[in-house]
Amino acid sequence: MNKPVRKKAPAGVSYFNQKAMTAPYLFWSAAFIIIPLCMIFYYGLTDRSGAFTLENILAIASPEHAKALWLSILLSIISTLVCLVLAYPLAMILTAKNVSHQSFIVLIFILPMWMNFLLRTLAWQTLLEKTGVINSILSFLHLPSLDIINTPYAIVLGMVYNFLPFMVLPLYNSLTKIDPSVVNAARDLGANGVQTFCRVIFPLSIPGVISGITMVFVPALTTFVISNLLGGSKILLIGNVIEQEFTQASNWHLGSGLSIVLMVFILINMVLTAIFDKKGEGTAL
Amino acid sequence: MSTRLIDLVHITKSYDDNTVLDDMNLYIRENEFLTLLGPSGCGKTTTLRIIGGFEKPDQGTVLFNGQDITNLPPNKRQLNTVFQKYALFPHMTIAENIAFGLKIRNKSKAYINDKIKYALKLVNLDGYENRMPDSLSGGQQQRIAIARAIVNEPKLLLLDEPLGALDLKLRQDMQYELIRLKNELGITFIYVTHDQEEALTMSDTIVVMNQGYIQQIGTPEKIYNEPENAFVADFIGDSNIIDSIMVRDELVEILGAKFACVDKGFGTNRPVDVVIRPEDVDLVKPEEGTLQGVVTHLIFKGVHYEMEVTANGFEWLVHSTDMFPVGTKVGIRVDPYDIQIMNKPSSEDEEAVGINE
Numbered sequence: 001m002n003k004p005v006r007k008k009a010p011a012g013v014s015y016f017n018q019k020a021m022t023a024p025y026l027f028w029s030a031a032f033i034i035i036p037l038c039m040i041f042y043y044g045l046t047d048r049s050g051a052f053t054l055e056n057i058l059a060i061a062s063p064e065h066a067k068a069l070w071l072s073i074l075l076s077i078i079s080t081l082v083c084l085v086l087a088y089p090l091a092m093i094l095t096a097k098n099v100s101h102q103s104f105i106v107l108i109f110i111l112p113m114w115m116n117f118l119l120r121t122l123a124w125q126t127l128l129e130k131t132g133v134i135n136s137i138l139s140f141l142h143l144p145s146l147d148i149i150n151t152p153y154a155i156v157l158g159m160v161y162n163f164l165p166f167m168v169l170p171l172y173n174s175l176t177k178i179d180p181s182v183v184n185a186a187r188d189l190g191a192n193g194v195q196t197f198c199r200v201i202f203p204l205s206i207p208g209v210i211s212g213i214t215m216v217f218v219p220a221l222t223t224f225v226i227s228n229l230l231g232g233s234k235i236l237l238i239g240n241v242i243e244q245e246f247t248q249a250s251n252w253h254l255g256s257g258l259s260i261v262l263m264v265f266i267l268i269n270m271v272l273t274a275i276f277d278k279k280g281e282g283t284a285l
Numbered sequence: 286m287s288t289r290l291i292d293l294v295h296i297t298k299s300y301d302d303n304t305v306l307d308d309m310n311l312y313i314r315e316n317e318f319l320t321l322l323g324p325s326g327c328g329k330t331t332t333l334r335i336i337g338g339f340e341k342p343d344q345g346t347v348l349f350n351g352q353d354i355t356n357l358p359p360n361k362r363q364l365n366t367v368f369q370k371y372a373l374f375p376h377m378t379i380a381e382n383i384a385f386g387l388k389i390r391n392k393s394k395a396y397i398n399d400k401i402k403y404a405l406k407l408v409n410l411d412g413y414e415n416r417m418p419d420s421l422s423g424g425q426q427q428r429i430a431i432a433r434a435i436v437n438e439p440k441l442l443l444l445d446e447p448l449g450a451l452d453l454k455l456r457q458d459m460q461y462e463l464i465r466l467k468n469e470l471g472i473t474f475i476y477v478t479h480d481q482e483e484a485l486t487m488s489d490t491i492v493v494m495n496q497g498y499i500q501q502i503g504t505p506e507k508i509y510n511e512p513e514n515a516f517v518a519d520f521i522g523d524s525n526i527i528d529s530i531m532v533r534d535e536l537v538e539i540l541g542a543k544f545a546c547v548d549k550g551f552g553t554n555r556p557v558d559v560v561i562r563p564e565d566v567d568l569v570k571p572e573e574g575t576l577q578g579v580v581t582h583l584i585f586k587g588v589h590y591e592m593e594v595t596a597n598g599f600e601w602l603v604h605s606t607d608m609f610p611v612g613t614k615v616g617i618r619v620d621p622y623d624i625q626i627m628n629k630p631s632s633e634d635e636e637a638v639g640i641n642e
Contacts, residue, residue: 185366189365189433199385
C-alpha cells in the first residue's frame with residue numbers, strides 16, 4: 001500500500017509564504033472581530049468621562065436588568081429544548097430516507113431560511129394578532145381564540161420557528177455519520193428499538209446535539225428582533241435592553257457592559273457543552 | 286445425521302425488479318461450518334441477512350430448530366452476527382462492547398466480568414478491556430466483534446465476509462483461529478465469502494451460489510474435485526473447461542482425442558463439458574501423450590511451474606513441478622479419474638441451476 005504523501009504546494013504557490021495566504025483572514029478578523037471586541041471592552045469598563053469603572057458590569061444586578069437576563073435565559077432554554085424535541089425525530093426520519101428524498105426534505109427545511117428573517121417574524125406577527133389570520137379561522141370555526149401575541153409564548157414560538165433548522169442540520173449530520181451496521185449490531189445483540197436508541201444511536205449523536213444546542217441557544221439568548229415583534233414592548237429580554245441602551249438611551253457604556261455580561265453567559269454555555277462533549281469528538285457542521 | 290438447525294424453505298427475495306434469491310431451499314445442520322460462496326451479487330449476503338432477521342423474504346419461511354422465525358426481529362433470534370466492517374460501538378470500551386448483549390439480558394455483574402475475561406482470552410486479546418475500538422488494528426477489532434457475538438452463547442453465528450478487510454497473512458491466521466473457535470465452542474457457523482480459498486480451508490460444507498441460485502452443495506473436496514457445472518469449476522480454483530463429446534460410458538472425446546474416464550450414464554455421443562484441473566494434466570514425451578502440444582508460456586509460481594500448452598487449438602493450463610521450456614513439444618495425458626464430466630446447460634436459465642437437496 002502506498003502511504004499517503006503530504007502534498008507539497010505547487011511551484012507557483014511556493015512563492016508565497018503559507019502564512020501570507022492567511023493574511024486576508026487575519027485582516028478580516030482583526031478589523032471586524034478583534035477591534036470591535038476591544039471597543040466593547042473599552043466602553044463596558046469606562047464611564048462617560050473615560051475613567052475605569054465596573055458600574056456598567058454590575059448594572060446587571062439591578063432588578064430590571066436581572067429580570068430581563070433571567071427571562072432571556074429561561075426562554076432560550078425552553079426554545080432550545082423544544083427545538084431538540086422537534087428536530088430529533090425529524091432528523092431520524094431524514095436519515096432513514098433514501099438520498100433523493102433526503103435532499104428534498106432538507107430543501108423544504110432550508111427554504112424558509114432563504115427568506116428574510118425579519119419578514120418571517122413579521123409574518124408570525126400578522127398570523128398571531130388578535131384579529132390575525134389564525135384567530136379569524138378559529139372564530140370562524142367557533143373555537144376559542146388564541147391570545148399569545150405579546151406573551152412569552154409568542155416569543156418562544158418565534159425562536160423555535162426561526163432557529164429550528166440550526167438544530168435539525170447538525171443532528172441530521174451526526175445521525176447520518178452513524179454506521180447502519182452498528183445499529184444492526186445492537187439489534188443483533190438483543191437490543192429492542194428503545195434500547196438501541198438509548199444505548200447506541202443517541203450517544204453517537206451527542207456531537208450533533210451539542211452543536212445544535214449551541215447554535216440555537218446563543219442566537220436565542222441574544223435576540224431582540226423576535227421579542228420586539230412578537231413580545232410587543234411589554235416583554236424585555238436582555239437583547240432588547242442592550243439594544244435600547246445603544247439606540248434610545250445612547251448609553252454605549254452601559255450597553256457594552258451588559259453585552260460583556262451576556263458574553264460570559266454564552267461562554268458558560270459553551271464550557272458546559274464542551275464538558276458534556278468530553279470525548280472531544282468535535283462538533284458537527 | 287445430526288439435526289437441522291436452520292431450514293430455508295422456498296425463499297424468494299427481490300429488490301425492485303431485481304430478483305436476488307429465487308426459490309432457495311437450504312438447510313444447515315447443527316454444529317456445521319457452512320460457507321455461502323459466490324461472486325458479489327450472487328445473493329449470499331442477502332441469504333445471511335434473511336437468517337439474521339435484517340431482511341424479510343418476499344416468499345418462503347425460515348425455520349430455526351423447526352420453528353418459524355421468518356417474522357421475528359433480530360433481537361428475538363438466538364443467533365449473532367459478525368459484520369463485515371466489525372461494527373463495534375465506537376463510544377464504548379472493549380469491555381462495554383463485549384458486555385452489550387449480556388447487559389441487555391440483565392446478567393449479573395460478576396457473570397458479565399467473567400464472560401469478558403473468558404471471551405478476551407478466547408480471541409487472544411487479554412488485557413484490552415479498557416481500550417477504545419478505534420485504538421485497535423483491523424484484525425483485533427474483528428476478533429473483538431467475534432468475542433462480542435460469542436459471549437451471548439448463540440446457537441448460530443453468522444459471519445459476513447469478516448476477514449475481507451484484513452491483509453493476507455492476518456486473514457490466514459484468522460482462518461485457523463475461526464476453525465479453533467468453532468471446535469472449542471461447538472457453535473454452528475454460517476460464513477459468507479467470495480474467497481474460494483477461505484471457503485475450502487474452513488468449511489464442512491460449501492454452498493456455491495450464483496445469480497440467486499444454489500449451484501452446488503458439498504464438502505470442499507467434492508466441490509473442488511467434482512464440480513457439477515462449469516460455473517462451479519471455474520469459480521473454485523483454476524481449471525480447463527473443454528467442450529467435448531461423451532462417446533459412450535467411460536470414454537470421452539476431448540479435442541478429437543479419445544480419453545478414458547470413469548463417468549457413466551451420459552448416453553452416447555452427447556456433447557458435454559469436461560473439467561480438468563491444471564495439476565491433473567500430466568506432461569510427457571510427445572509419443573507417450575494422448576494429445577500433442579507445444580508449451581507457449583512458462584511462469585514460476587514457487588510451489589510449481591504454471592505452463593500454457595497449446596494442443597489442438599485449445600490452451601491448456603498446466604501446473605507441474607517439472608519444467609518444460611517454451612517451445613518444447615510435449616504430450617498430454619490425463620488419468621481417467623481426473624476427468625470430470627458435466628452436462629452442458631440446456632438453456633440460459635439452467636446456467637444457474639436451482640438444486641433442491
